Amino acid sequence: MRRTLLASLLAVGLSLHAAAGAADLLQVYQLALVNDPVYTSARYALTAGREKEIQGRVGLLPTAGVGGSYMRSDQNFDSSSNTYALQLTQPLFRLANWESYKQGKLSVASSEAQFAQAQQDLILRVGQAYFDVLAAQDALSFLGAQKIAISEQLASAKRNFEIGTSTITDTNEAQARYDLANAQEIAAQNDLEVALARLQQIIGQPPTPLAVLRSSVKLSPPQPAQIDTWVASAQSDNYGVMAQQVALEIAQSEIKRNRADYTPTVDLVAARNFNDQKSVRTPYLNQRGYSNSIGVQWNIPLFSGFSTSSKVDEAVALAEKARSDLDNARRTAVLNARQAYLGVANGLSQVKAYEAAEVSSQSSLDSNKLGYQVGVRINIDVLNAQQQLYSTRRDLSKARYDTLMNGLKLKAAAGALREEDLAQVNALLGGAQ
DSSP: OHHHHHHHHHHHHHHHHHHHSOBOHHHHHHHHHHHOHHHHHHHHHHHHHTHHHHHHHGGGSOEEEEEEEEEEESTTOOEEEEEEEEEEEEEEEOHHHHHHHHHHHHHHHHHHHHHHHHHHHHHHHHHHHHHHHHHHHHHHHHHHHHHHHHHHHHHHHHHHHHHTSSOHHHHHHHHHHHHHHHHHHHHHHHHHHHHHHHHHHHHSSOOOOBEEEOTTOOOOOOSSOOHHHHHHHHHHHOHHHHHHHHHHHHHHHHHHHHHGGGSOEEEEEEEEEEEEEEESSOGGGOEEEEEEEEEEEEEOOOOOTTHHHHHHHHHHHHHHHHHHHHHHHHHHHHHHHHHHHHHHHHHHHHHHHHHHHHHHHHHHHHHHHHHHHHTSSOHHHHHHHHHHHHHHHHHHHHHHHHHHHHHHHHHHHTTOOOHHHHHHHHTTEEEEO
C-alpha cells in the first residue's frame, strides 16, 4: 500500500509539473507506470505467480486435521456414540509432490520473466506513442508552413495575372495546391488527435504539451556495433525466450509428475482418537477413552483405468509443443534483433541523407523563387520545390523518431532494455513545440 501511495503521489507531482511546462519522455513513462492498465495487470499477475512456490511446497509439508461424529440411535434414542480424532500426516515418499514443488518454483521464474517482458513492452509502448505524437505534430506543422508558403505563392500569382505578367494557369495551379494542402492539414489534425488518444490510453489522462527532439541532435549507432553480438543476446537473454524456456522445463516436469502416479507412496501417520459410547439397553458395552497411534501408511497403484498412461501421453505432447514454442520464440527474438539493428543502421544513413536533401531542397526552392521572379521559372516549379522541401523535413523528423525507436527495440530484443535507456533518449529532448 505504501508503494502504491508513493507512486500515486509521484504521478500527481508529475502531472502538476507537466501542467506548468512541457512533459518529457521520462515524466510520461512515470505516469504510465501508475496508470497503464496493461502494466498494472502484469504487476498483479506477478504477485499471483509468486504464490505458486508456496502452493507447490504444500505437498512436502505435514497436514493436520480434526474430524469426528456424534450419533444417537434406536427407537427411543437410548444409545449414543461420540467420536473424534486428531490426525497428522507427513509425506515420506511422493514423487508427484516433489515435481509439483519444482513446478511451483519454475512458475515463479516464469512469472518474473513475463513481468520483465511487460516492463520492456511498457517502455516501447510509451516511446512509440510519444514519438507518434511528435511525428503527427511535425507533419501538421510542416503542412501549416507549406500552406502559408502556397498562399503567398497564390497571392503572387494573382497579382501577376492582374498586371498581365502571368497566365491564369499559375493561379489555378497555386489554388489547387492550396486546396490540397488544406485537405492534408485536416487529415494531419485527425492523425494528431488519434496519436494523442493512444498516448492518453497509456497514461490515463490527456497529455500536456510534450518536449520535442532538438533539431541539432546527433544520433549514435548501437554499441556494440556487431549484429552477431545482439543476435546472440537475443537467443539467450530475451525475456520471451526465457519464459518459453521455463515453460518447457515445467512441461518436462509435468511428464515426471504424471509418471509418478505409477510409483508407491509412503506417509507417516500419527493420530489421537477419542471414543464415547453409551447404551441404556446394553450398559456393559459402554466405553469411553482415548487411544494414540503412529505408523507408516503405504499405497501401491495397480490400475487406474488407463488414466495415468493417458496423462503421460498428453504431457509428452505438451512438452513437444513447448519445445516448438521455444524454437519459435528464439527465431522471433533473432528476427526482431536483426530488424531493429538494421533499422538503426539504415536509419542513421537515412537521417544523414535527409539532412543533405533538406539543404539541397532549400537551395532548390530559393533558386526557383529567384527564377520565378526573373521569369525563367514558372509557378509550378516553385510549388514543386516547396512541396519537396516540406516533405523532406517531415521525412527527416520521422526517420529520427524511427531510428530512436529501433534502438529501444534492439535492446528489448536482446533483453537489455531498462529505464536508463529511456533516460538517454530523454536527454535528446528540448522544450515544447
